[in-house]
Amino acid sequence: MTREQYADVIVDISHEKVDRPFQYRVPESLAGSLEAGMCVMVPFGSGNKLIKGYVMEVSSRCKFDPEKTKEIAKVADDGVAAQDKTMVLAGWLRRNYGSTMIQAVKTVLPAKKAVGRLEHKSLQRIMGKEEILSLLGECTRKKQRAKARLLQELVSQEEIPFEWITGKLGVSSSAVKSLEREGAVRVVSRRRFRNPVKFTERDSMLPVLSFAQQKIVDSVIADFDQGRRGAYLIHGITGSGKTEVYMRLIGETLKRGRQAIVLIPEIALTYQTLLRFFRRFGDRVSVMNSTLSQGEKYDQCARARNGEVDVVIGPRSALFTPFPNIGLIVIDEEHESSYKSESMPKYHARETAMEVARLHGASVVMGSATPSLETYFRARAGEYTLFTLKERLTGGMLPQVHIVDLREELRAGNRSIFSRKLQELLEERLKKGEQSMLFLNRRGYSGFISCRACGHVMKCPHCDVSLAEHRNGMLMCHYCGFQTAKPPVCPRCGSKYIMGFRAGTQQIEEKLKEMFPGVRTLRMDADTTRTKDSHERILSAFAAGEADVLIGTQMIVKGHDFPNVTLVGAIAADLSLCTGDFRAGERTFQLLTQAAGRAGRGSLPGQMVIQTYQPDHYAIVRAARQDYEGFYEEEILYREMLGYPPAAHMLAVQIYAKEEDKGMRLAELLAQSAKKTPVNLQIIGPAAASIGRINDIFRFVFYVKQQNYDKLIQTKDVLEKEIKRLQPKGETVQFDFDPLNVL
Numbered sequence: 157m158t159r160e161q162y163a164d165v166i167v168d169i170s171h172e173k174v175d176r177p178f179q180y181r182v183p184e185s186l187a188g189s190l191e192a193g194m195c196v197m198v199p200f201g202s203g204n205k206l207i208k209g210y211v212m213e214v215s216s217r218c219k220f221d222p223e224k225t226k227e228i229a230k231v232a233d234d235g236v237a238a239q240d241k242t243m244v245l246a247g248w249l250r251r252n253y254g255s256t257m258i259q260a261v262k263t264v265l266p267a268k269k270a271v272g273r274l275e276h277k278s279l280q281r282i283m284g285k286e287e288i289l290s291l292l293g294e295c296t297r298k299k300q301r302a303k304a305r306l307l308q309e310l311v312s313q314e315e316i317p318f319e320w321i322t323g324k325l326g327v328s329s330s331a332v333k334s335l336e337r338e339g340a341v342r343v344v345s346r347r348r349f350r351n352p353v354k355f356t357e358r359d360s361m362l363p364v365l366s367f368a369q370q371k372i373v374d375s376v377i378a379d380f381d382q383g384r385r386g387a388y389l390i391h392g393i394t395g396s397g398k399t400e401v402y403m404r405l406i407g408e409t410l411k412r413g414r415q416a417i418v419l420i421p422e423i424a425l426t427y428q429t430l431l432r433f434f435r436r437f438g439d440r441v442s443v444m445n446s447t448l449s450q451g452e453k454y455d456q457c458a459r460a461r462n463g464e465v466d467v468v469i470g471p472r473s474a475l476f477t478p479f480p481n482i483g484l485i486v487i488d489e490e491h492e493s494s495y496k497s498e499s500m501p502k503y504h505a506r507e508t509a510m511e512v513a514r515l516h517g518a519s520v521v522m523g524s525a526t527p528s529l530e531t532y533f534r535a536r537a538g539e540y541t542l543f544t545l546k547e548r549l550t551g552g553m554l555p556q557v558h559i560v561d562l563r564e565e566l567r568a569g570n571r572s573i574f575s576r577k578l579q580e581l582l583e584e585r586l587k588k589g590e591q592s593m594l595f596l597n598r599r600g601y602s603g604f605i606s607c608r609a610c611g612h613v614m615k616c617p618h619c620d621v622s623l624a625e626h627r628n629g630m631l632m633c634h635y636c637g638f639q640t641a642k643p644p645v646c647p648r649c650g651s652k653y654i655m656g657f658r659a660g661t662q663q664i665e666e667k668l669k670e671m672f673p674g675v676r677t678l679r680m681d682a683d684t685t686r687t688k689d690s691h692e693r694i695l696s697a698f699a700a701g702e703a704d705v706l707i708g709t710q711m712i713v714k715g716h717d718f719p720n721v722t723l724v725g726a727i728a729a730d731l732s733l734c735t736g737d738f739r740a741g742e743r744t745f746q747l748l749t750q751a752a753g754r755a756g757r758g759s760l761p762g763q764m765v766i767q768t769y770q771p772d773h774y775a776i777v778r779a780a781r782q783d784y785e786g787f788y789e790e791e792i793l794y795r796e797m798l799g800y801p802p803a804a805h806m807l808a809v810q811i812y813a814k815e816e817d818k819g820m821r822l823a824e825l826l827a828q829s830a831k832k833t834p835v836n837l838q839i840i841g842p843a844a845a846s847i848g849r850i851n852d853i854f855r856f857v858f859y860v861k862q863q864n865y866d867k868l869i870q871t872k873d874v875l876e877k878e879i880k881r882l883q884p885k886g887e888t889v890q891f892d893f894d895p896l897n898v899l
Contacts (some may be wrong), residue, residue, distance in 0.1 A: 161187055161596040163228060166257045173257040173840055177212050180218050190214055193243050195232040200708045208232055210261050210731060221272075241515045242478065243479070248511050254872045254891030255501035263501060264476045279332060281310045283340045291340055301700050306454040310341070311867050318343070326693035362385045365404065369397050372543045373404045380412070380483070380519055387510060389490075389535045392545030393554075393782065394753035398523040401545075402486045403436050405521060406467055412438070414483025414518070415466045419505055421492040422471040426691040430469060437467055444470035444477060472497065472505035475512060478647040482516040485509045490522040490531055491746055491894045502892045506531065517679040525753065525784075527589065528748040532788055533802040541751060555724070555755040556764035557780040561771045562728075563611050566653070567862045571669055578765045582705070585723050591698070592705045592723040593754055594668070595713050596661055596731065604629060605642065606730065609651035611702045611769035613730075614643075622740075624846055628744045637843030664727060665707050680708035712752040722762045729776055737898045738800045741775040743789050748779035799838060801894045808895040809875065811842070811856040814886040822887050823856040829878045830860055835867045846898055857898075868893065 157307035164177035180198055181692060182190050190196075193367070206229055218225060246260040250253040255263075275454075281288065292307040297690060305768045306327045321327050335341045365373065372390060379386050389613060392398045395472055406416045420429065422445060433441050441898060442456050442465040459465050461478045468477045472495050475485070486494070495505035506522070513520045522540070535542040536611050548554070560575040570576055585592045605614045614623045625630035625642060632639045653849025661681045669675060680694045698706045699718055704713055713724065726748060733744045748766060768776055780785035787862045813819025822881035830839055841858030862868050872891050879889055 157321060157490055160218070160222070161190070161214055161216055162218050162225065162388055163190060163196075163214050164212040165196060165228070166212055166261060167200055168200065168210075169200075170256050170259050177257075178209075179225060181222070181225050182214065183227050186228065186231065190228070190231075195231050197229045198227060199226050208241070209743070210258075215693065216868065241542040242476070244515060245476075245508075246512060246570060247468060247504055249501045249508070252507070252869060253501035253503050253893060254876065259500050260643065262325045263497075265501070270665045278315050278344055279306075279316045279318060279341050280344050281313070281340070282342055285311060288340065291335075291338070295897075299333075301697075301702060302327045303335060305337065307330065307340075313452065315344075318676060326696045344832075348434045362404075363400060365400065365548060366397065366545075366547060368543075368545050368547065368705055369401050372401050372443075372545075372721070373408070375521060375541070375543075376521065377408050378403055380408075385517055385519050387513075387520045387540045388393050388522065388543065389527060389540045390521065390543045390545060391527055391535075391784070392523060392525060392543075393548060394525050394704075394750075395548040396525075396545035397546065397549045398488070399432065401439075402488065403433065403663065405484060406437070406486070409484040410466050412483060412807060414481050415460070415468075415479040416484040416486065417474055417477055417479070417482060417512075418467065418469045418486045418488065419472060419474060419495070419509070420469060420488050421494045433467065433469055440466040442468050444468050444474040460461055464699040471638075472508075475505055475509055480518075482512065482518045485513055485520045485871070486771070487520065487522045489524055490525045491526050491528040491738050496896045498897075500890055502890070502895075504894070526749050527574050527784075529788065529791060531672075533792065534676075554782055555752055555764045557752060557764045557766060559776060559780055560765055560767045562767055562769050563609060564738055566608055570678065572671075573664060573727060574671065575765065579671065581723050581763060581765060582672065582725075584669075586675060586704055589722045589762065590722045591701075591703075591718060593692070593712055593718075593721055593751075594664060594705060594707045594725045595728060595751060596664060596707075596727045605654060606769055607646035607649065607651055608653035608655065608769070610646060610649040611771075612646055612648040612654075615758070633843075639842060658866050661709060665777065668705060668707070675705060676702040676703045677705050677707055680706060681710050710747055713747065713754050716755065719762070719809060721755055722749050724762070724764045726751060726764070728765045730770060733768075733773060733775060741773075741787075741791055741794070744773075745775040745784075745791075748776065750784060752779070803866050804861050804863045805865045806894055807840075807860040807872060808892040809858050809860065809889045810845075810892060812888045812890070813854045813856070814852070816849075816854045818884075819854045819887055822882070822884055822889075826875055826878060826889070827858045829875060830858075830871055833871055833874050835862065837862055837867075837871065865893070 163180050163182050163615070165180050166177050168333065178198075180196075180202075188674065190211060192211050194212055196209055198207045198209045199205070200207045200209075204226070219527075230612075233378055233545035242264050243261070246257065246264045249255065249260040250257050261769060283291070288310050290306055292311070295301075295304040295307060305325050305761070306316075309325065314687050319334065325896075332341070361434070376388055377388070390398050390401060392533075402418065406418070409416045418433070430443060442459060443519060444456050456465075456468070457478050460468060465481070468474050468479070470477075487506060490506060497503050503553060506528075509520050524531075527535070531540065532689070534540050550804055558577050560577050562575065565575050568576075572579075574582070578767065581590055605623065606612065614631055616623055616638050618633070623633055623638075623640070625631055629642050630639050630644050638871060643654065645652050661679055665677050665679050668677060678694055678698050680691070697703065701720065727784055729744060729748060731746055733740055737743075754762045755764050764780075765779060766776060770776065773859065774790045775787060778784075778790070792803070795801065809823075811819050811823045811826070813822065820842070827839055828839060838861040839858060840861070842856050845855035845857050860868060875889070
């Protein structure tokens with residue numbers, strides 16, 4: 157007689173009350189076949205309603221009365237099974253970031269359910285290359301730009317998936333039908349999943365690495381072969397060849413029978429970027445990103461699990477690709493804030509990648525021209541191995557940067573949002589037929605107040621962050637709750653020109669057209685990028701020369717390569733500098749450095765204009781010089797003095813409530829509980845969030861600082877127990893470790 161088996165199951169309900177495993181009897185039909193990670197249907201509650209759950213553990217020990225223990229109904233039909241390592245990772249996320257276990261489990265499952273395979277259409281070239289080139293010339297003469305873009309790709313690609321044509325290339329179905337009628341292409345449909353890109357050309361010759369590039373590859377691979385699994389940071393200026401280093405390391409990883417994951421910020425996942433990897437590694441590469449359907453994600457995971465692909469490229473969720481034997485994780489542009497999740501569990505891809513690498517015995521390689529302070533701090537401390545690439549291999553020179561003092565512009569009688577220098581350079585570019593980019597960084601903007609005459613910014617006397625203007629005319633600190641009335645004149649110089657910055661991208665576009673009638677513009681912001689693939693359509697149109705000036709928010713200056721762009725203008729660098737956030741200086745430096753890298757990437761020299769009320773601020777001065785080390789030395793002193801990350805760790809406890817007084821009361825109770833813990837903590841707040849109410853939900857926050865991350869985890873555990881004891885009805889609590897954004 158076989159012994160009874162019992163399974164611990166975490167049920168698919170995201171609520172603190174049921175955030176624990178429930179034990180079920182394993183039916184005879186599943187005995188011996190049920191494993192940890194499998195998705196099952198179980199009876200739950202007094203009504204025994206069948207709900208989905210995930211098996212955490214199978215054992216022969218019953219923890220409760222066997223007579224009262226319910227039985228698993230069946231294995232879920234559309235469930236996705238998780239591997240053992242995946243469930244271990246979910247437990248790690250739960251412990252380190254705070255969430256329910258089911259939220260953590262769902263996070264580590266890139267494909268949430270099994271979906272039948274979809275039909276995939278692609279476009280196949282049936283004309284020869286010579287005929288395609290002839291047709292391309294004709295379309296170019298007739299200014300049929302969409303058809304020309306598609307034909308340009310068909311010169312080197314015999315087959316292209318339909319989703320890339322209508323999405324990434326921005327070509328309409330009518331243009332495709334026109335080429336079909338001309339006998340240039342045909343549409344083919346297949347039932348089984350294909351790679352997102354089909355191509356015929358492979359890199360036959362690998363580029364020769366520079367001495368510095370080769371040294372990185374040799375060092376990382378030597379460590380790997382000797383059993384040392386390290387974390388490495390490549391600090392390389394724009395165009396220094398970081399991507400080629402990644403690809404060589406991936407190639408060496410594949411030779412050793414291991415798999416590789418490449419993380420790229422979603423905004424940098426362009427057709428051109430991916431094509432470099434596809435041409436190098438062929439059909440062993442796949443993509444995992446938010447544009448894929450559930451069915452496509454399921455297919456991708458199945459192919460990774462079955463060994464049909466060895467390399468997956470995607471944003472932070474690609475980290476959870478179910479490869480059996482990961483050998484390398486690459487995090488490109490590691491400083492990007494999109495690597496931090498904004499929903500529970502609020503994990504950071506960098507820290508999570510380290511845990512995935514530990515579970516698989518893999519190495520982690522990070523790269524950036526402007527590394528995050530956290531990563532550089534650890535590299536300087538010896539936790540990560542630091543490599544530098546200082547030589548630009550891609551041609552072109554870094555641009556000449558002009559810092560314009562907007563206070564001087566006001567004194568000279570120029571009240572336009574364009575400085576005289578920027579107007580002069582824009583006019584030059586329009587005459588020469590060169591392109592320009594103008595960006596306004598509104599990220600984190602919450603109405604900071606500054607003096608237009610002397611540049612003075614109203615700051616909190618306790619936190620050294622700018623005060624935000626609220627509609628009642630009060631200025632408030634979103635860290636400690638300090639409030640003061642908005643002064644009628646500047647407290648430093650007495651000027652009446654003290655106000656918030658109100659310009660937006662639309663106003664910039666209107667003013668530009670007033671100043672230069674006939675200028676062709678494209679605008680890229682939240683309003684113009686609401687639809688799927690709208691980013692790529694706008695960027696493709698700009699790359700094709702359909703506009704003289706691209707105007708937008710910070711999204712336009714990240715990772716794009718336009719050889720004809722010779723001027724970049726930062727309309728108001730102070731917008732990112734004066735947010736109520738201790739990371740404001742770092743974000744400003746990174747943004748301006750990245751923006752400067754957009755100009756002069758081709759054969760033509762580039763220039764950049766930084767318009768600011770604080771021309772002497774170290775973030776702006778260092779960005780103009782592309783001096784990362786100098787910026788780091790100044791910024792880290794500020795962080796160490798005030799105990800901000802990376803000098804110490806910080807936990808944001810965020811409270812959301814339907815009733816304002818109950819939310820504030822819960823925030824105060826939890827802050828008091830944190831103060832009673834035996835751990836030595838610094839607690840700031842509680843206070844109302846920067847936006848105190850969204851969708852009729854009131855928001856409160858307090859911050860806990862401690863140098864030891866594990867002690868913050870202990871504090872989180874204490875607060876979770878207190879929340880269970882209090883059992884709040886209309887309030888929820890979230891934890892955010894080392895937050896990237898102020899609530």
